[in-house]
Amino acid sequence: MGELLNAIAIAGKSALGFQAVFYALLAIGLNMHFGYTGLLNFGQIAFAMLGGFGIAVSVTNWGLPFWLGVVIGVAASVVLSLLLGLPTLRLRADYLAIVTIAAAEGLRLLFRSVSATPITNGTQGISAFNGGFVRLSPWDTNRRFRLLGTTWGGGELWVTAVGWLLVAIFCLLVWLLVRSPWGRVVKAIREDEDAVRALGKNVYAYKMQSLVLGGVIGAFGGMVYAVATGSANPDQYQNANTFLAYAVLILGGAARVLGPVVGAIVLLFILQFTDTGLRLLIDNGIIPEGLLSSTDVAQLRFVLVGIGLMLLLVFRPQGIFGDRREVMLDAR
Amino acid sequence: MPAQAPAAEDAPRRLAQRALRGLPWEVGVAKPDPAIVVDDVTRTFGGLTAVSVDHLEIQRGGITGLIGPNGAGKTTLFNLLTGFDQPNTGTWSFNGRSLGKLAPHQVARLGVVRTFQLTKALSRLSVLQNMLLGAQGQSGESFLKALVPGTWRAQEKANTEKAMDLLRRFKLDAKKDDFAGTLSGGQRKLLEMARALMSDPEVVMLDEPMAGVNPALTQSLLGHVKDLREQGMTVIFVEHDMDVVRDISDWVVVMAAGRVIAEGPPESISQNQAVVDAYLGAHHDAPLTAEEEDQVLAEAQRAIAREAKRDGEVLRSDGTRADDERTTP
Numbered sequence: 339m340g341e342l343l344n345a346i347a348i349a350g351k352s353a354l355g356f357q358a359v360f361y362a363l364l365a366i367g368l369n370m371h372f373g374y375t376g377l378l379n380f381g382q383i384a385f386a387m388l389g390g391f392g393i394a395v396s397v398t399n400w401g402l403p404f405w406l407g408v409v410i411g412v413a414a415s416v417v418l419s420l421l422l423g424l425p426t427l428r429l430r431a432d433y434l435a436i437v438t439i440a441a442a443e444g445l446r447l448l449f450r451s452v453s454a455t456p457i458t459n460g461t462q463g464i465s466a467f468n469g470g471f472v473r474l475s476p477w478d479t480n481r482r483f484r485l486l487g488t489t490w491g492g493g494e495l496w497v498t499a500v501g502w503l504l505v506a507i508f509c510l511l512v513w514l515l516v517r518s519p520w521g522r523v524v525k526a527i528r529e530d531e532d533a534v535r536a537l538g539k540n541v542y543a544y545k546m547q548s549l550v551l552g553g554v555i556g557a558f559g560g561m562v563y564a565v566a567t568g569s570a571n572p573d574q575y576q577n578a579n580t581f582l583a584y585a586v587l588i589l590g591g592a593a594r595v596l597g598p599v600v601g602a603i604v605l606l607f608i609l610q611f612t613d614t615g616l617r618l619l620i621d622n623g624i625i626p627e628g629l630l631s632s633t634d635v636a637q638l639r640f641v642l643v644g645i646g647l648m649l650l651l652v653f654r655p656q657g658i659f660g661d662r663r664e665v666m667l668d669a670r
Numbered sequence: 671m672p673a674q675a676p677a678a679e680d681a682p683r684r685l686a687q688r689a690l691r692g693l694p695w696e697v698g699v700a701k702p703d704p705a706i707v708v709d710d711v712t713r714t715f716g717g718l719t720a721v722s723v724d725h726l727e728i729q730r731g732g733i734t735g736l737i738g739p740n741g742a743g744k745t746t747l748f749n750l751l752t753g754f755d756q757p758n759t760g761t762w763s764f765n766g767r768s769l770g771k772l773a774p775h776q777v778a779r780l781g782v783v784r785t786f787q788l789t790k791a792l793s794r795l796s797v798l799q800n801m802l803l804g805a806q807g808q809s810g811e812s813f814l815k816a817l818v819p820g821t822w823r824a825q826e827k828a829n830t831e832k833a834m835d836l837l838r839r840f841k842l843d844a845k846k847d848d849f850a851g852t853l854s855g856g857q858r859k860l861l862e863m864a865r866a867l868m869s870d871p872e873v874v875m876l877d878e879p880m881a882g883v884n885p886a887l888t889q890s891l892l893g894h895v896k897d898l899r900e901q902g903m904t905v906i907f908v909e910h911d912m913d914v915v916r917d918i919s920d921w922v923v924v925m926a927a928g929r930v931i932a933e934g935p936p937e938s939i940s941q942n943q944a945v946v947d948a949y950l951g952a953h954h955d956a957p958l959t960a961e962e963e964d965q966v967l968a969e970a971q972r973a974i975a976r977e978a979k980r981d982g983e984v985l986r987s988d989g990t991r992a993d994d995e996r997t998t999p
């Protein structure tokens with residue numbers, strides 16, 4: 339019983355920790371792209387990588403202050419949106435999907451390549467750039483604090499708190515936007531671009547605005563991740579994260595302001611709980627070692643999540659928050 | 671908005687019809703007050719010439735019916751005029767302003783709005799949201815102003831009132847909060863038309879607004895289209911039902927194989943040989959009636975008989991050789 343409570347506490351920490359913030363921010367950006375505007379961005383992680391490396395490179399290599407690093411990270415993600423969007427947003431939706439997926443993989447390979455090593459430090463990655471931020475922590479960074487049954491370092495607590503503040507700010511921003519006439523245009527573009535053009539709206543400009551906004555939100559996700567882990571390594575930014583962010587979005591409910599947030603919390607809870615729980619069962623001999631060893635658990639939990647998502651799509655396609663009527667309309 | 675109904679009563683009805691009365695019934699004829707002028711517009715898809723219009727003028731304030739067999743190029747012409755497609759050659763203008771290089775949204779902002787042959791209801795938006803989207807010059811549609819509701823709330827309220835007015839006219843007000851995707855096909859046609867009217871357009875281009883609409887609804891749609899004319903709008907519409915065309919058009923333009931083959935008032939069209947050919951031309955390929963079959967058969971037999979006679983002569987003149995062949999073995 340105590341062990342179970344402990345497993346719940348560990349999963350709870352994961353669900354509220356910086357990783358949940360990371361996925362929530364990625365998914366809020368994707369919600370803007372995919373949920374509201376209908377843009378298929380399959381390379382959201384590239385924006386996050388530019389955010390993380392924006393700070394890391396600026397501070398460590400160029401000796402710039404932390405906050406300037408943030409600005410540079412944002413600027414880099416804006417430039418990436420423009421580069422990806424300019425040629426593709428006039429074309430059919432699939433073109434953006436292809437280009438973003440290629441850009442995410444290509445940028446990661448570029449960042450870890452030998453020729454980029456002077457700037458990105460290649461596969462070693464960059465560390466020790468978050469001092470300027472952690473120093474501001476109101477909590478003692480050398481102490482550990484007990485919270486909800488687990489312990490948190492002071493710096494960790496600080497980064498996570500700021501992360502959730504960012505999540506709140508971006509949720510507010512998205513909420514303000516999608517209930518405005520701007521949001522109406524964007525949602526209409528998701529439904530049928532040509533109808534919107536015929537009504538005198540510059541579809542291309544709206545798609546670009548949406549792409550930039552979602553990308554910037556993703557970049558902030560990458561910054562939180564980099565600052566929380568204290569390192570920026572290209573291999574942290576595998577494109578699998580984009581698809582996990584999509585899972586978060588679908589789990590929570592697309593085109594709902596809080597969908598990505600709840601999705602991130604629930605998904606990370608499940609991932610961590612199945613991990614701790616399965617190890618517990620193996621350690622106690624309830625699952626025989628021959629059937630499943632603790633090294634398999636890390637992979638198996640993703641299989642379980644995959645099955646869970648499939649069941650979700652069968653029985654509740656709108657996700658936790660979505661509107662079933664709305665989702666089923668497409669079936670007509 | 672409320673001023674329109676009484677004004678319509680006083681206004682002399684069917685001004686355009688009167689203005690067009692004296693015109694000759696010939697292709698490319700100049701109109702007294704053209705809103706849209708098309709010159710030498712061609713559009714080819716590979717080897718197929720979908721549109722090739724030398725000169726066409728559309729009278730302001732009238733209802734112009736655009737008819738023609740399937741594949742005549744009517745929709746393609748609409749696409750070209752509204753910027754949804756680019757022609758190979760040609761120019762066209764609206765109120766004397768060339769629309770050549772404009773994007774679809776720029777054309778719409780000038781006051782030329784269209785509907786689509788395949789209705790484009792924005793399914794996962796409510797009926798009212800669909801309508802509000804049609805309003806022009808909304809400050810809340812800019813990114814930064816959207817974040818400050820105070821800057822657009824009053825305008826939104828005014829637009830909502832206007833939208834509800836239109837929805838009442840189109841008998842859709844009870845559905846205002848339903849998703850547009852739940853409407854029936856005919857209701858979607860109505861919604862698309864009402865939405866286009868939210869922008870107070872000068873020219874409305876309707877691509878088969880009556881297709882798939884039940885007869886009772888067709889009557890009400892026709893009423894709406896006539897209303898538009900009374901409000902001074904220029905209407906161009908594509909329609910296959912000749913009764914409808916005859917009923918509401920002031921002028922009819924007939925296209926076939928990409929060209930304008932005839933234009934004139936509705937009553938001129940059925941007498942026009944080119945039109946009859948264009949429409950019935952298709953029927954020549956259709957299965958023949960028994961009489962026609964007999965005729966064709968008789969014709970063929972006569973032809974064969976003639977051939978046989980000539981062949982016979984040849985044989986006879988070659989008779990010796992034929993005999994040789996017979997005797998050789």
Ligand SMILES: Nc1ncnc2c1ncn2[C@@H]1O[C@H](COP(=O)(O)OP(=O)(O)OP(=O)(O)O)[C@@H](O)[C@H]1O
Nearest residue numbers: 715718720738739740741742743744745746747787
């Ligand atoms: N995008 C395209 N690519 C290739 N051919 C096209 C394209 N659009 C139209 N066409 C061709 O151009 C011709 C005219 O088509 P259009 O849609 O304008 O006909 P229409 O007069 O509207 O016919 P309908 O009454 O059936 O709607 C057709 O032969 C069609 O096959």
Ligand SMILES: [Mg+2]
Nearest residue numbers: 744745746787
């Ligand atoms: Mg057509």
